[in-house]
Amino acid sequence: WWPNRRRRELIDKIPGPYHYPILGAVPYFILQPGKAWKEFRNYAKSRNYPMYKVVLFGAPYIHFLLPEDIEMVLSSRKHINKTNVYEYIKLWVGQGIFSSAGEKWHTRRKMASPGLFPKMLQSFVEIFGKHSEDLVERLEEECEKSSTEIQPLVSKCALYGVCESITGTKLDNDNDIDGYFDATHRFDTLLMHQLSRPWYMFFPIFALTPTYRELKRLARTLHNFTWAIIKKKKKEVEGFEKLNEYEFEANSERRFGLLDILLLAKNSDHVIDDEGIREEVDTFLFAGYDTTSAMMTFTLLLLASYGDIQQNVFNELQDVFGDSDRQPEYQDLQNLSYLDKVIRESLRLYPSVPAISRRITEEITTRSGYVIPKDTNINIRIFDIHHDPKLYPDPYKFDPERFSIDNCKNRHPFAYLPFSAGPRSCMGRKFAMLMGKCILSSILRKYQVEALQPLETVRLMNHALLTTKEPIRLKFVRR
Numbered sequence: 001w002w003p004n005r006r007r008r009e010l011i012d013k014i015p016g017p018y019h020y021p022i023l024g025a026v027p028y029f030i031l032q033p034g035k036a037w038k039e040f041r042n043y044a045k046s047r048n049y050p051m052y053k054v055v056l057f058g059a060p061y062i063h064f065l066l067p068e069d070i071e072m073v074l075s076s077r078k079h080i081n082k083t084n085v086y087e088y089i090k091l092w093v094g095q096g097i098f099s100s101a102g103e104k105w106h107t108r109r110k111m112a113s114p115g116l117f118p119k120m121l122q123s124f125v126e127i128f129g130k131h132s133e134d135l136v137e138r139l140e141e142e143c144e145k146s147s148t149e150i151q152p153l154v155s156k157c158a159l160y161g162v163c164e165s166i167t168g169t170k171l172d173n174d175n176d177i178d179g180y181f182d183a184t185h186r187f188d189t190l191l192m193h194q195l196s197r198p199w200y201m202f203f204p205i206f207a208l209t210p211t212y213r214e215l216k217r218l219a220r221t222l223h224n225f226t227w228a229i230i231k232k233k234k235k236e237v238e239g240f241e242k243l244n245e246y247e248f249e250a251n252s253e254r255r256f257g258l259l260d261i262l263l264l265a266k267n268s269d270h271v272i273d274d275e276g277i278r279e280e281v282d283t284f285l286f287a288g289y290d291t292t293s294a295m296m297t298f299t300l301l302l303l304a305s306y307g308d309i310q311q312n313v314f315n316e317l318q319d320v321f322g323d324s325d326r327q328p329e330y331q332d333l334q335n336l337s338y339l340d341k342v343i344r345e346s347l348r349l350y351p352s353v354p355a356i357s358r359r360i361t362e363e364i365t366t367r368s369g370y371v372i373p374k375d376t377n378i379n380i381r382i383f384d385i386h387h388d389p390k391l392y393p394d395p396y397k398f399d400p401e402r403f404s405i406d407n408c409k410n411r412h413p414f415a416y417l418p419f420s421a422g423p424r425s426c427m428g429r430k431f432a433m434l435m436g437k438c439i440l441s442s443i444l445r446k447y448q449v450e451a452l453q454p455l456e457t458v459r460l461m462n463h464a465l466l467t468t469k470e471p472i473r474l475k476f477v478r479r
């Protein structure tokens with residue numbers, strides 16, 4: 001108590017709702033299940049605070065709301081540690097790039113980067129195109145229906161796209177893709193369950209719950225899926241050590257992805273072992289496919305609700321593809337500048353990852369004047385920043401022109417954070433935009449999407465990933 005007095009004094013100065021003795025803000029979660037975080041946000045918003053605190057069992061979580069303060073944390077090479085909120089994700093992704101820290105994170109990130117170099121991205125377009133074509137075909141029968149639940153369809157397409165390009169493998173009937181798909185969704189649901197109950201942050205309590213046991217079971221299913229792919233790929237890479245020799249041998253039958261790069265690194269200097277490779281493949285699948293499918297689902301929802309903007313997108317598609325039904329090529333996707341703005345604006349309104357957090361390793365004095373002691377958890381509420389009327393006038397309006405070159409010029413670079421920013425930002429940002437443009441353009445060339453409910457009635461759930469309370473349903477009409 002005594003050595004921590006300065007820390008307590010500093011935290012006390014930060015605004016926040018009333019905190020109870022010892023338990024801090026925990027009673028709000030008991031008294032208002034499912035609503036506490038929203039109440040805290042509204043409290044801070046109504047008072048125009050630059051930040052607010054929520055202390056849970058003595059551990060402060062400071063929510064930053066100003067781009068200037070956020071920049072101090074995210075742009076720093078020192079504050080790259082994540083908080084214990086990410087702890088249970090480790091059951092799935094282990095100590096991969098997403099969840100590790102320090103030297104391990106640095107080495108792994110460097111090792112994995114070539115897997116997303118522009119040359120690699122270009123080679124992935126064929127994979128995205130093939131699965132977009134399958135999805136477009138699948139949507140044909142949906143036109144006969146009065147409505148379609150869209151997320152599972154784009155989600156599966158994204159899973160194929162991410163998995164095949166990252167692992168350099170063509171999935172077939174041996175891969176239990178449906179089992180994997182269901183397990184990832186159940187895993188996300190259980191993570192949300194855990195996150196909304198602060199007392200589950202104590203491992204000894206959480207370890208006794210059926211939720212934890214189920215998470216472990218699901219993690220085994222997810223790992224088995226990845227192990228099967230790795231084992232197959234290992235045979236292909238056997239005997240190779242150098243990238244150029246391997247690439248030379250590669251032919252159109254053999255795909256080449258991040259998994260090949262990691263296996264070659266293992267063969268040549270043993271900097272990573274099998275378990276490490278499994279962690280990274282799981283990390284990329286975890287980080288890549290559900291985020292991208294949320295982005296595509298919300299973009300379709302917006303376009304369905306704003307017919308004029310959908311028409312502009314279609315006009316651009318006509319300019320690039322005409323009436324042909326050929327698959328998109330890399331350059332076509334680069335030329336879709338209006339669709340690019342539409343997706344960016346969609347990610348502003350509906351950021352797939354609505355919040356992230358960091359544990360700062362050194363005391364900082366923020367630009368807004370508060371001193372944050374070392375070892376404090378900082379939460380960055382991306383969703384709130386994207387809806388701040390001071391940063392985005394009329395923030396709930398869907399207006400892709402916010403992302404025209406001119407309009408971006410005067411905006412603070414840390415006011416737009418769908419992919420986070422700084423040294424620990426998203427590695428798959430370009431991948432996601434490319435795959436998103438490929439799948440969305442393929443759908444929109446063939447179909448017009450229509451909304452079945454006013455946008456304002458769509459109820460969001462602001463959890464680990466942004467989602468909706470009720471599934472999004474749209475009507476597909478053949479063009």
Ligand code: HEM
Nearest residue numbers: 098287288291292295352353356419420424426427428432
């Ligand atoms: C619309 C799609 C996506 C969104 C909105 C998104 C967003 C994010 C965000 C906000 C982070 C930072 C997380 C944090 O600090 O806690 C992140 C990290 C990461 N993302 Fe993405 N992401 C997307 C797609 C992808 C894709 C397609 C991949 C890979 C194929 C990917 C790979 C990663 C990785 C590896 C990290 C961890 C980086 C690190 O910790 O150094 N992401 N992403």
